[in-house]
Amino acid sequence: MDKEETPQITRRTTRSLASATALNPDNVAETTRVINPDPPTINDLVFGGEPISLDDLISKFPGRSSQILEIVHLLGPLNSPMLPLFVYGGASTGKTSIVLQILRHLNRPFVYSSCVTCYNPRILFESILNQLLLHRKNAENGYSNAKRCERPSDFVNFLREALTNVINNFKRNLEKLNSSELAGQGTGNMIYLVFDNVQLVRAWDKSSTIVPFLFNLYDLLKLPEVGLIFISNTSPDTFYSNMGYVEPIPVYFPDYKEDDLRQIFMRNQPNRKLYSSFLDVVLRPFCRITRQMDELSTAFKPLFEKYCEPLNDLEVVPNEDMKRRLFSHFQPHISSSLNEIFKIPSLTYSEVNDNKDTKRKGNPKNLGLIELDFHMSTCAKYLLVSAFLASRNPATLDASLFDSRGGSDNRKCKRKASEKAREKKETAEQELLMKGPGTFPLERLLAIFQCITSVAEDYIDEEEERNCGLGLQEEDGGLMSDVLLQLSSLCNASFIIKGASCPLEGSTRYRSTVSEDLALKVARSIKFPLSKYLYR
Template sequence: MAKEEGLQVTRRTTRYSASNNAVEPTKPTEFYKPTLNDLGFRQQPLGFEDLLSCFPGRSTQVLELLRLLGPLNSPMFPVLVYGGPSTGKTSVTLQVFRHLNRPFVYSSCVTCYNPRILFESILNQLWFHRKNSGHSYSSVKRCERPSDFVNYLREASESVIDNLKGNSGKLSSKLSGQPNGTMVYLVFDNLERVRDWDKSSTILPFLFNLCDILKMPEVGLIFISSTSPDTYYLNIGYLEPIPLYFPDYTEDDLRQIFMANQVNRKLYTSFLDVVLRPFCRVTRRIDELSAAFSSLFKKYSEPLSDMEVAPNEDMKRRLFTHLRPHITTALNETFQVRSQPLLKAETNQETKKKNSSRMSGIREDFDKMDFHMSTSAKYLLISAFLASRNPATLDASLFDSTGVSDSRKRKRKASEKSMEQKKMAEQELLMKGPGTFPLERLLAIFQCITSLAEDSLDEEGSDELTIEGGSGGLMSDVLLQLSSLCNANFIIKGGSCPLEGSTRYRTAVSEDLALKVARSLKFPLSKYLYRR
């Protein structure tokens, strides 16, 4: 499996670099002049049998795609290839083109993140233009508007098709490895991203109607999307492209895929017998499974001295008992997958997306990583956590100047009404998430808990706390710490409150993290936490 994944990744990156016209940094002086051959796959065409064996569980989809593309030089209707992430949509499409050896232009809406870049990338490929330092990495034509794009696209594809026609006349075209046929296919990958561009008001209808606008039967369109066609609801309507669905792999398909390229097949079969079923209950996505399995398999084969050995029943049992505890822990871990963005479905705002995905990243990483944080920053974090979780009205009673008030909320009689209220409040808390707080409250809590800590730490003669109650130097230092915590995304700066006019803060650290930080300070956090 690992090998196959690797293969796919490199394939994709080669396409990627071709589509972005990246220049090899090693040889800046020799510019590669792309030719017509670059519209093909530039690798040995794949045989039909190889194509099918490359993609276990995908033979129906491969056959259907081949049918929709049709024989050489026959026009096609636009096709929408869709299915969940990591179901082989892009690789199947590209490999089908490799098999057919027909010219195509691939552009992904992830790398081409706005209309202009998308248009220019397509035109660059059609005009055999490669960005280089010779013309300061400019595109062949500046093209921002769809209207310009249509004109240029018509011009470019006409020239390419003429070129192809000229070539197909010659008999030698087959030998020199040039692409077949006189059709050019445009492949748009990750179409779901387009919905987020400038509220998708114009680009998406434009792309879906491109076939009607161009009126060139020599240009075939293929859209690849990870969401189903019904999520592309446009109020102007369009003649939908022909749908081609890639379902998630079934358990048997997954087994076939994981078995591919395994050294010791027998051993791996017995491994899969053990792990595949429970993991499939959680996720059927191949990228996540392969990340989990690669480490688990290492654990599985740990007791074996010889990796080549074929396991017998007794050994399988022993290996299973060895592995069992690891399975349960692995099931309850999220496998880190690098390629998939954590929150694809989140709407546009790039920066915000980054924020929140980083937040959850921190939460997950925390178990492994020990924080190197100054003591006052830790206290600041705790006080921010308290300020977020506790209602502001309780501050006075919690941080009484006489010390810790153990007289926490007295348990009231659980009358019907209060029960109801409690339930409502609970729900509200779940819904609302951590509350916001002004800077003053944070600082007040901070001072309270640091003074408390100083009291308790006095006998230990601690000098790690350089903070003394209420001096001017302290404040600026704390503010500095606060801003660095904000930068590290532990504390989020929210909008300002319209009534008070000051900025409000909010922290998104989980309780586990806060407790851990408190433990490292020996601070009794749970005492101060108001529980409803």
């Protein structure tokens, strides 16, 4: 079994793999068929490929045997009707892949649709109907859907029609099987509709008719041959509305325990002993932060490489002495990586390494040493910085910060104020800061913009910086039109948000949405001393 089969990865690929194998059941290698595939048959609704045994299934998902058995029991033997199921549990606990693999194990036909990809009712309805009607979008039909339906009422009519059709087909096949040979391994006449990520449906409509509609679908269809399976991240109690429905039967997936996680990580490891000693070191501290499989696996991958660094031979079986040596080499990395756990390394490994080293020096101002990874004009950068300042600093401080005499003198003036009053003011400002970026009118933004561009030039002159690439003109007229243009493009990129107009002043107010890190980064790229101007 390769890496693809571990739960967290199969999750998203199962269905596409399924259709890939199911569409060409006889020969995948035959390339001519791919261009002109067989017309889909009713058998494509089953998972396809080799059905797996129950023992394989249970060993494939460590720590999930009770849930697997529960679902298998609830699905029941061949041709037995079923009440709707509601499978729920936290993220990356193997809900989707287990349900799909069980359907593969039982060799039952099903229709899978995820409410992530089908992001509104119409797409959801049409995707289900497409699958049921064996309709495939391609260039010939102009990538159109089999049926066009937007309303639940149309959907129920179409669905009932399609389902009865499919079920009758199954029954006919079953009869044929009965007459020819003993019907032992047939697919039965049940068909299952799997709805994944149902929790997203709650956000679809404000009038909230779709949730009760889906949960009442079983009663509306009145077809005993249809089994409904809902998969959700959140528990059934988060779905209550004043509409009400008969609750489906819940199946609960708890998060993985530490032992289960160990078993999952130990799968597919070439050097089990070495990895197990690695897990002894890292698993416990990381489990205090998160027990989500996907996050842990991304965090562990670079760590294991680091753990193996002193080793020349990865095949080696570690003894106690070596474990101790590895541990002492590795220990300093653990605490720092605990705080890096959720970072997804987009850079190459060595670069990440460098960044970590600089960060560990403990200087928070070095955080953004990475270059900006997108291009922006200098004017836009200044505008972004001034918007950040306007959002961050209280308007009352503008005068003291941007006075022509410069910031440092004012700081001294302020110190003279009574200590108590200052402290009081400071806590008030702190609270304001915690509430998030404030709004500001356009005039204030432009004033700050003018100030900092002039200050920046002074600053650069004083410091005798050579590469001052400021292409700004001092003439006001040219500047203004350009600035307004830049402002609107920043608004479009939602770096700055145009808020509702202030009821008293009647002018539009803006708010900056950039984080401090990004603002510092931008400021550094234009060599503007932003931290001097931040009120803390």
